[in-house]
Amino acid sequence: xxxxxxxxxxxxxxxxxxxxxxxxxxxxxxxxxxxxxxxxxxxxxxxxxxxxxxxxxxxxxxxxxxxxxxxxxxxxxxxxxxxxxxxxxxxxxxxxxxxxxxxxxxxxxxxxxxxxxxxxxxxxxxxxxxxxxxxxxxxxxxxxxxxxxxxxxxxxxxxxxxxxxxxxxxxxxxxxxxxxxxxxxxxxxxxxxxxxxxxxxxxxxxxxxxxxxxxxxxxxxxxxxxxxxxxxxxxxxxxxxxxxxxxxxxxxxxxxxxxxxxxxxxxxxxxxxxxxxxxxxxxxxxxxxxxxxxxx
Numbered sequence: 031x032x033x034x035x036x037x038x039x040x041x042x043x044x045x046x047x048x049x050x051x052x053x054x055x056x057x058x059x060x061x062x063x064x065x066x067x068x069x070x071x072x073x074x075x076x077x078x079x080x081x082x083x084x085x086x087x088x089x090x091x092x093x094x095x096x097x098x099x100x101x102x103x104x105x106x107x108x109x110x111x112x113x114x115x116x117x118x119x120x121x122x123x124x125x126x127x128x129x130x131x132x133x134x135x136x137x138x139x140x141x142x143x144x145x146x147x148x149x150x151x152x153x154x155x156x157x158x159x160x161x162x163x164x165x166x167x168x169x170x171x172x173x174x175x176x177x178x179x180x181x182x183x184x185x186x187x188x189x190x191x192x193x194x195x196x197x198x199x200x201x202x203x204x205x206x207x208x209x210x211x212x213x214x215x216x217x218x219x220x221x222x223x224x225x226x227x228x229x230x231x232x233x234x235x236x237x238x239x240x241x242x243x244x245x246x247x248x249x250x251x252x253x254x255x256x257x258x259x260x261x262x263x264x265x266x267x268x269x270x271x272x273x274x275x276x277x278x279x280x281x282x283x284x285x286x287x288x289x290x291x292x293x294x295x296x297x298x299x300x301x302x303x304x305x306x307x308x309x310x311x312x313x314x315x316x317x318x319x320x321x322x323x324x325x326x
Contacts, residue, residue: 034128034130034131035128035130036126036128036129036130036131036132036177036180036181037126037127037128037130037177038124038125038126038127038128038173038176038177038180039124039125039127039173040122040123040124040169040172040173040176041062041123041124041125042121042122042123042124043122043161043169043172044120044121044122044157044158044160044161044172045120045121045122045161046069046118046119046120046121046158046161047118047119047121048116048117048118049071049073049109049111049112049116049117049118049119050111050116051111051112051113051114051115051116051117052111052112052113053111053117054108054109054110054111055108055109055111056107056108056109057076057106057107057108058106058107058108059104059105059106060101060102060103060104060105060106060107061103062103062123062124062125063100063101063102063103063123063124063125063126063180064100064101064121064122064123064124065098065099065100065101065121065122065124065154065176065179065183066093066098066099066101066119066120066121067095067097067098067099067119067120067121067144067154068093068094068095068096068097068117068118068119069095069118069119069120070095070115070116070117070118071095071111071112071115071116071117071118072092072093072094072111072112072117073092073093073109073110073111073112073117073119074090074091074092074093074109074110075090075091075092075093075099075107075108075109075141076089076090076107076108076109076110077089077090077091077101077105077106077107077108077140078105078106078107079102079104079105079106080104081136082134082135082136089140091140091141093109093141096143096144096145096151097141097142097143097144098141098142098144098150098151098154098183099140099141100138100139100140100141100142100180100183100184101140102135102138120154120157120158122157122176124176126180131185132180132181132184132185133184133185138183138184139183139184142183147182147186149182150179150182150183153175153178153179153182154179156175157172157175157176157179160172160175195241195318195319196237196241198227198229198233198234198237199237199238199241199319201226201227201228202223202226202227202234202246203319203322203323205218205222205223205226205227206218206223206250206323207322207323207326210323210326211326214275214277215254215257215275215276215277216277217247217250217251217277218250219247220234220235220245220246220247223246234246241315242314242315242316242319243314243315244314249314249316249319250323251287252291252310252311252314252316252320253311253316253319253320253323253324254276254277254278255276255287255288255291255292255310256307256308256310256311256320256324257275257276257324258272258273258275258276258284258288258296259288259292259299259307259308260307260324261275261276262296262299262300262307263299263300263304263307269281269284269285269296269297272284272296273285284296291310292305292309292310308320
């Protein structure tokens with residue numbers, strides 16, 4: 031069963047307000063949701079909000095540009111603006127008609143740092159740009175973006191990379207990354223990996239096979255072949271050049287190994303309909319290891 035999507039209705043467009051030094055706004059009690067982010071100056075946000083058990087939570091937050099505040103219905107708050115300079119902030123009111131997968135409001139953060147979650151800052155900037163257009167199309171796009179903003183703000187950017195690989199695997203990946211960053215892609219012999227990791231070849235093979243169903247040499251070869259598949263799809267380089275790029279001195283050897291992994295020779299793969307160049311890595315569960323190596 032799939033979860034329902036977040037439903038949202040804006041109560042206002044995204045607006046901007048200016049405040050003279052020492053101004054105060056509030057106290058007020060919110061009946062809607064409100065995003066607030068400062069563009070200039072600073073403010074102290076003084077607030078109380080009800081908890082699910084009926085008690086009252088209170089706090090005071092020093093706000094500056096680069097922070098995003100989400101105020102929820104039932105919150106009573108006030109803003110004391112910068113004493114020494116003009117302050118400016120953007121804001122938007124909205125109602126959530128369907129919470130979808132969002133957790134209970136009591137678990138929502140009051141403020142998020144836009145530097146720690148740059149996607150939030152990008153959405154806020156785009157919302158301001160759309161607000162200046164004033165068209166129905168811009169308003170529809172704004173609703174979509176505010177919905178996304180709520181989701182990412184509440185649940186946080188995706189940072190879970192899954193379980194950490196076993197220590198010997200992580201150490202082997204680190205060594206291969208250093209080698210490829212310095213020398214370009216090449217075969218890293220298992221003996222070299224074992225010396226770098228400090229374990230026996232048998233142990234390293236067992237750890238790789240337990241996690242990925244293949245030994246270390248084949249695992250890193252599949253990553254090299256994936257880089258070759260991307261080059262076949264996204265460049266005009268010849269077969270010999272691509273083979274050298276991914277660590278094969280012989281293009282015929284590259285072609286044979288590529289066909290074993292991708293089910294077709296490189297020339298046919300290049301001219302066929304676009305296929306996922308990372309498919310063999312996905313099937314083997316090697317994508318988490320491949321990420322830092324494919325982007326060198």
